[in-house]
Amino acid sequence: MLISVLQTLAEILAGGTSLTSTEQIDFSHPGNRREQGVGPTLNLYIYDIRESKQYQQAGRQVERNITRHQQPGTVNWAPNWFDVSLLLTAWDRTTLGEHHFLSEALTVLLRHQPLEEEFLVPELRGYGSLPMMLGIQPPLELGGIWSALNVPLRLALYLTISVPLDRQPTITPLVWERIFDLQSTAGKYGGNQVMARRVVIAGSVKSATTNLSLLTAKVTLQGTTKFTESKKEGLFFFENLERGNYVLNINCPGYLPKNVNALVDDSYIFREIFLTPE
Known part of the structure; x- marks a missing residue:
């Protein structure tokens, strides 16, 4: 992500300013800049990364193929968005040369706003x-930035770009419906009768420290006699529940117990639950 930014x-600046190539753009710490006299140089330095407040953070979409057998589902995560803040400075033989060079950079970046x-x-x-x-008040205090860089305050442009970080889809045996074949005794010729049970709460139990799935974790619906245990991939599910609010009690040997709320309505509920070791 950062290298892509x-x-x-670099490609935009090299194509719109008097730079002849991206080789004249330096990405190292401003305090490690090249010695003066080597020609005009732009320095692009990333000094801050934080979650963006402009975009909704990661959620998931589950793709399922319903057949007569349980099939894995693909979990596609929406991207996380981050605000990447950069410091753009110009270095040249003279101060006027640096000002001219930085003005060129400002002009070309304004033409590309947004990217x-x-x-x-x-x-x-x-x-x-x-x-x-571009050119807004940076997320960190100006004096603090230059003091932390151990570089004297100088003319600069401050950029913040909102960038997505996409997580790879994961394959996990999520279930929307379970299909059972029941041998029918009715009818002259017999035959198979198919019954579908709707899964309304499902999820997986994992370790908060290793992110590994936990097997045989006991999941109980508080206030009822219904319970189940997590199986392969830490999967658990409950079927055919009445609409309403439920509390899941999760217990696994060696881990602290945990309660998780779940609302059952017309939608499908999936919970990824992380347990902390004792």
């Missing part, structure tokens, strides 16, 4: 244009 900006998808490197495409805030 730097690559996109349109066609100018993004392939790794960042598929989400439309990416918001780029």
Whole structure:
């Protein structure tokens, strides 16, 4: 993600300023800049990354294929969005040269605000244009930034770009409906009768420290006699429940017990539950 952001900006700046190539853009700490006299250079330095407040964070979509046998489901996660903040400085033989060089960079970046998808490197495409805030008050205090960098305060541009981080789809045996074949005794010729039971609460139990699935964790519906145990991939499920609010009590040897709320309505509830070791 970070390399893709730097690559996109470098290609835009190299193509719209007096730079002759991306080799004149340095990504190292500003305090490690090249010695003066080697020619004009732009320095792009990432100094802050934090979750974006503009975008809804990760959720999941479950793709299921219902057949006469239980089939794995694919869990597709919506991307997490992060605000990546960068410091853009210009270095040249003279102060006027640096000001001119930085003005060129400001002009070309304003033309690309927001970052349109066609100018993004392939790794960042598929989400439309990416918001780029330019010349705004940075998320960190100015003096604090330069003090932490141990570099004297100098003229700079402050950029913040909202970037998606996409998690890979995972395969897990999630179930929407379980299909049972029942041998029918009715009718002259017999035959098979199919009964479908709707799964309304399902989930997986995992260790909070290792992220590994926990088997034989006991999951009980509080206030009822219904319970089950997590199986392969930590999967558990409850079928054909009445609408309403439920509390899941999860107990597993070696881990602290946990309660999780679940609302049963017309939708399907999936819970990924993490237990903390004792």
